[in-house]
Amino acid sequence: MSVSRCMGRALKIAEAPRATWADAIAAVPEACPHADCTGGQGCRARVADYLRIQWRMVAAREQRRERAAA
Numbered sequence: 001m002s003v004s005r006c007m008g009r010a011l012k013i014a015e016a017p018r019a020t021w022a023d024a025i026a027a028v029p030e031a032c033p034h035a036d037c038t039g040g041q042g043c044r045a046r047v048a049d050y051l052r053i054q055w056r057m058v059a060a061r062e063q064r065r066e067r068a069a070a
């Protein structure tokens with residue numbers, strides 16, 4: 001399954017602290033090494049897109065938590 005191969009990598013990165021994401025994304029090959037990938041664009045671009053959305057969600061969640069604690 002091509003999608004899960006690329007996105008599996010994104011999910012793994014998302015589990016790590018956000019401070020490590022930039023380096024992790026940079027380590028993803030820009031051109032997908034999987035011949036069966038259905039993305040149509042590089043793995044890194046897909047992973048970066050996914051993590052951009054995750055970043056916003058995590059940041060919003062943290063902000064809510066901080067506001068609730070204040």
Ligand SMILES: [Zn+2]
Nearest residue numbers: 006032037043
């Ligand atoms: Zn791929």
